[in-house]
Structure formats: structure tokens, C-alpha cells
Amino acid sequence: MKDDTTITEKVLNFLRGEKRSILLNLSPSLLWYLVFLTAPLVLVVTISFWRTEDVILIPTFTLEHYITFFTKIGARGQLQYIELLLKSIGMATAVTAGCIALGYPAAYYLSFKTKIPKYTLLIVLMGPYLASYLIIIFSLKFLILGHSGLVNALLMNLGLITEPSGLFMHNQYAVIFTLIQSWTPWLVLPMFASLEKIDKTLLEAAADLGASPMQTFRKVTLPLSMPGVLVAVLFVFIPSVGEFITTRMVGGTTGYMIGNTIQKLFQRGYTWPLAAAVTIVMMIVTLIVVFILLRKVSLEQIMESL
Amino acid sequence: MNMMLKGVRDKIFSAYFILFIIFVYAPLIVLMVFSFNDSPIMTIQFKGFTLKWYQEFFATPAALEAIKTSFLLASGTAILATVGGTMAAFALVRHRFVGRSLLQWFMLLPMVLPSLIIGVALLMFFSRVGIELSLITVIIGHTLVALPFSTLIMVARLIGFDRSLEEAAMDLGADELTTFRKVTFPLIMPGIVAAAFLAFTVSFEDANITFFLLGTEQNISMFIYGQLRYPIKLPMLMAMSMVTLSIALVLALLSWLIEKIGTR
Numbered sequence: 001m002k003d004d005t006t007i008t009e010k011v012l013n014f015l016r017g018e019k020r021s022i023l024l025n026l027s028p029s030l031l032w033y034l035v036f037l038t039a040p041l042v043l044v045v046t047i048s049f050w051r052t053e054d055v056i057l058i059p060t061f062t063l064e065h066y067i068t069f070f071t072k073i074g075a076r077g078q079l080q081y082i083e084l085l086l087k088s089i090g091m092a093t094a095v096t097a098g099c100i101a102l103g104y105p106a107a108y109y110l111s112f113k114t115k116i117p118k119y120t121l122l123i124v125l126m127g128p129y130l131a132s133y134l135i136i137i138f139s140l141k142f143l144i145l146g147h148s149g150l151v152n153a154l155l156m157n158l159g160l161i162t163e164p165s166g167l168f169m170h171n172q173y174a175v176i177f178t179l180i181q182s183w184t185p186w187l188v189l190p191m192f193a194s195l196e197k198i199d200k201t202l203l204e205a206a207a208d209l210g211a212s213p214m215q216t217f218r219k220v221t222l223p224l225s226m227p228g229v230l231v232a233v234l235f236v237f238i239p240s241v242g243e244f245i246t247t248r249m250v251g252g253t254t255g256y257m258i259g260n261t262i263q264k265l266f267q268r269g270y271t272w273p274l275a276a277a278v279t280i281v282m283m284i285v286t287l288i289v290v291f292i293l294l295r296k297v298s299l300e301q302i303m304e305s306l
Numbered sequence: 307m308n309m310m311l312k313g314v315r316d317k318i319f320s321a322y323f324i325l326f327i328i329f330v331y332a333p334l335i336v337l338m339v340f341s342f343n344d345s346p347i348m349t350i351q352f353k354g355f356t357l358k359w360y361q362e363f364f365a366t367p368a369a370l371e372a373i374k375t376s377f378l379l380a381s382g383t384a385i386l387a388t389v390g391g392t393m394a395a396f397a398l399v400r401h402r403f404v405g406r407s408l409l410q411w412f413m414l415l416p417m418v419l420p421s422l423i424i425g426v427a428l429l430m431f432f433s434r435v436g437i438e439l440s441l442i443t444v445i446i447g448h449t450l451v452a453l454p455f456s457t458l459i460m461v462a463r464l465i466g467f468d469r470s471l472e473e474a475a476m477d478l479g480a481d482e483l484t485t486f487r488k489v490t491f492p493l494i495m496p497g498i499v500a501a502a503f504l505a506f507t508v509s510f511e512d513a514n515i516t517f518f519l520l521g522t523e524q525n526i527s528m529f530i531y532g533q534l535r536y537p538i539k540l541p542m543l544m545a546m547s548m549v550t551l552s553i554a555l556v557l558a559l560l561s562w563l564i565e566k567i568g569t570r
Contacts, residue, residue, distance in 0.1 A: 040427035139333035242420020
């Protein structure tokens with residue numbers, strides 16, 4: 001009996017004061033994360049070791065789906081899944097590089113060059129982000145890159161081609177272009193935030209010491225804005241690796257990515273374990289990238305970029 | 307000489323920025339222009355001005371229903387993510403406890419995982435547990451993805467919060483609840499609006515998670531996605547896109563205004 005009260009008291013004491021308020025405040029989101037993120041991910045890992053008979057999942061422990069992932073030979077004699085994963089990483093890298101190459105000068109202009117209030121311009125830049133990206137893809141597919149789209153019309157007017165070309169649609173370049181187009185405005189934000197934090201006197205000092213603008217940029221501005229670039233990489237590379245809707249809409253057969261495989265395997269009930277295994281491999285790959293990036297980026301930098 | 311070079315460089319930068327804005331806005335500008343195009347196919351030949359695609363859109367119940375659904379989903383997500391995120395931010399900013407920094411990184415997870423993975427994992431989970439897909443399951447998924455955003459925004463606001471104001475209220479005899487209602491809440495209001503708006507957009511724009519978790523209803527993304535197979539529906543989808551965009555724009559302006567007034 002006595003023990004009981006002390007335990008109750010201990011619990012009450014624990015729940016009183018600071019600890020209580022920490023627990024109380026954290027519990028809604030923590031509960032959400034545990035039930036709807038951790039548990040489902042654990043389930044995916046578990047199912048990746050299961051087998052199916054017809055469409056019924058049989059709990060067991062088999063590595064066959066991982067073996068399939070790493071060894072299955074595709075129609076062209078290639079390692080089917082490995083090649084697709086590498087291709088997806090390659091495409092996501094191209095998207096990331098394109099976004100940064102286009103967005104960095106814009107962020108630089110906003111931070112250093114503009115005479116118009118920069119935050120107004122920044123908000124203007126965010127405008128397209130209000131449109132669902134499906135709307136953007138829709139427009140790109142039919143009005144810009146498509147058969148009777150803007151690009152074809154321009155090229156025909158210039159006399160470079162005589163009839164509409166299908167080269168701008170339904171291939172992997174269309175996917176890369178579409179993703180760059182829809183992600184770039186969003187990526188200006190982190191790069192702008194870290195450019196803004198650069199102490200401008202450093203740049204003057206470099207100039208006073210005789211550095212040319214190019215040298216100042218290479219030796220001072222660029223290194224100091226690197227954290228923003230890395231946040232940008234984080235923001236675009238990861239969703240691009242897992243892309244599957246854009247690829248279905250503008251990708252054709254060459255635009256096919258690992259996300260499409262997951263979605264396809266998943267829609268057929270009997271390939272759930274394989275779908276789970278592919279998902280886990282993809283998750284590990286993205287988490288490695290995240291881990292490398294987060295070692296160089298602080299939480300504050302991510303916060304400033306929202 | 308050097309000054310002249312600088313002038314040229316600045317001009318190049320300005321020109322680049324203008325091109326950049328055009329590049330970023332191009333899909334929306336052409337969509338706006340050609341949503342008024344009197345042509346049954348989607349083409350950039352302008353055949354004449356018409357409002358018939360807008361009329362067709364307003365006469366399509368499924369399209370209006372999709373917009374309503376998107377709103378429901380986004381509002382639910384905004385409420386849940388903002389409440390959860392704000393509470394978590396209070397714990398993370400105002401207290402030091404074991405595992406705090408680990409927890410911060412853990413909470414970033416939904417933000418740094420491809421949404422495809424979250425969609426697949428949640429669908430497997432719901433199907434194994436025996437929960438039928440509905441708007442609720444989508445809100446659960448969207449809230450998961452929106453939580454890191456709203457938490458981070460609130461953490462940023464709370465770090466800059468001057469706690470002496472709360473202490474002053476307490477010294478003057480206000481209890482905890484009154485202090486929160488009269489001092490803390492009004493001061494963090496702009497942050498809450500920003501967090502809610504961001505959570506709202508996360509849900510409003512999502513297609514990847516919705517793709518897996520939506521039951522029989524359709525939100526805007528899924529409606530458009532489903533209609534793309536029918537060429538005769540395309541012009542109407544342009545009108546729908548423009549209406550959706552206008553609504554989002556009004557919401558953005560509203561949240562910006564509230565933030566502006568609140569910060570003053």
C-alpha cells in the first residue's frame with residue numbers, strides 16, 4: 001500500500017511542473033509521428049521480408065525481394081532495379097543542378113543588386129508556388145512543351161523546324177525540365193536567406209584588398225552562401241528522387257523513374273513485399289543523402305528558408 | 307572604366323531577373339490567356355475570346371466538389387498541424403530536456419522523406435489495420451508532412467519572443483491562463499497564421515500522398531489528373547486551374563494581411 005502511494009506520488013510529481021508541460025506540449029505531434037510515421041515505416045520494413053501467396057501476405061522471413069532488387073535482369077540485359085535507381089538519382093541530380101544554376105543568380109540579384117524592395121520581389125517569386133504543381137505540369141504539357149505548344153510555335157516561326165516536334169514531350173528531358181520549372185522559385189528562398197546573412201563589409205574588405213568582383217564572389221560570397229545551397233539541395237533532390245506523377249504525365253517511357261516502379265508494384269496486391277523492399281532501399285538512399293547534408297546545415301538555416 | 311563595367315554587369319543581372327520571373331510565371335500566364343481561348347483543343351493559337359470554359363467549369367458539379375474537397379482537406383490539415391506544431395514548438399524552445407536535439411531532427415523526418423514513401427507506408431498501414439480510405443486518411447498524411455513546417459515556423463517565432471512581457475503580466479497578478487490569453491497568444495498570432503497558411507498550402511498542393519490515400523472523393527489535383535485522359539475536358543480544366551489559383555491568391559493575401567496587422 002505504502003509503495004503504491006509513493007509510486008503515485010512519483011508519477012504525480014513527474015507530471016507536475018516543467019516535465020508535465022513538456023510532455024503535454026509534445027504529446028500531440030509525438031503521438032502523430034509514432035502512430036502515423038514510425039509504425040507504418042516499421043510495417044513496410046516488416047512486409048519487405050514477407051512472401052505472398054496469390055494476394056495474401058504470409059508473414060515469414062525471406063530476403064528474396066532484396067535479392068530480386070539487386071540481381072533481377074531486365075529486358076535489355078541490364079540490372080533492372082539498380083539501373084532504374086541510378087537513373088533516378090541521376091535525373092534528380094540534374095534537376096537539382098538546374099534549379100540551383102537558375103535560382104542562384106536570381107537569389108544573388110535579390111540580395112545584392114535590386115533597388116526594388118527585395119521582400120516584395122521575393123513574394124512575387126513565390127506566386128507560382130500557390131498553384132498546385134499539377135496545374136503547372138498540365139500547362140507545360142499542353143501549352144508550352146506539347147505538340148501545339150509555345151516552344152514548337154516559336155521554333156516554327158523562327159523557321160528552325162517546319163512541323164511540330166515531339167522532342168520536347170514524353171521523355172526524360174521533359175521530366176527534368178518540368179521539375180526544374182516547378183521547383184526553382186521555391187529554392188530561391190534558402191539561397192537568398194544565406195546570402196542575406198553575409199556581412200557586406202567582408203565584400204568591401206575583399207575589394208579594398210584588390211580582389212576583383214569575380215574573385216570576391218569565388219572566395220567570399222560563394223563559400224559563405226553554401227549552407228543555403230545545401231538546404232536547396234535538400235529541398236529539391238529528395239522529392240525529385242521519389243517523383244512518379246510528373247513522370248507519368250510528361251515522361252513517356254524514357255522518363256520512367258524508380259517511383260513509378262514502386263507505385264506499379266504497389267497497385268498489384270501480390271507484389272507488395274517487393275514494393276516494400278524497393279521502398280526501403282530508396283529510403284536508405286535518401287536518408288544517406290539527408291544525413292550527409294544535415295551534417296553541414298543547421299536547423300536555423302532550414303527555419304530561415306520557410 | 308571599372309564603373310562602366312559595373313553598370314553593364316548590373317544591367318545583365320536585371321535582365322536575367324526579368325527573364326527568370328517570366329520563366330517562372332510562363333505556365334500560369336499562358337494558362338490564364340488561353341483559358342479564354344475559343345478553341346475546343348488546347349493550343350496556343352488564339353481563336354477569339356470566350357467565357358464558355360468558365361461556364362462549363364461552374365456547370366460541372368464534380369469539379370466544384372473537388373475544390374470543396376481540397377478545402378476541407380487543407381483546412382483540416384492546417385488546424386491539426388498548427389495546433390500540434392505550436393505546442394511542440396513551446397516545448398522545444400522553452401525547455402531543455404534529454405533528447406531534445408535528437409527529437410528536433412526526428413521531427414524533420416516527414417520533410418526529408420519523399421512523399422511517395424510516406425504515401426506507400428501509410429497506405430500499407432491503413433490497409434493492415436483495417437482503416438478504410440477517406441478524407442480523414444488523407445488529412446492524417448497531409449498533417450504528418452505539414453507538422454515539421456508548422457513546428458519550425460513556430461520555433462523560429464518563439465525564439466524571438468520577449469519573455470519579459472509574460473513575466474511582467476505574471477508580476478501584475480495575472481495567472482498562467484490569463485497571461486497566455488492576453489499576452490502570449492496575441493504576440494504569437496502572426497506566427498500561427500503563417501504556420502497555418504503553410505500547412506494549408508502543403509495540403510492544397512499535394513498530389514503524391516493524396517494519390518495513395520484518397521478514397522472515393524477527389525480533390526483538385528486528383529480531379530485534374532483523372533480528367534487529362536479526355537481531350538474535350540482540357541479547356542475546362544484551364545478555367546478550373548485559374549479559379550483555383552485565384553482562390554489561393556486571395557487566401558495568401560488574407561494571411562499576409564493578418565500577419566501584417568498582427569505584427570504591428
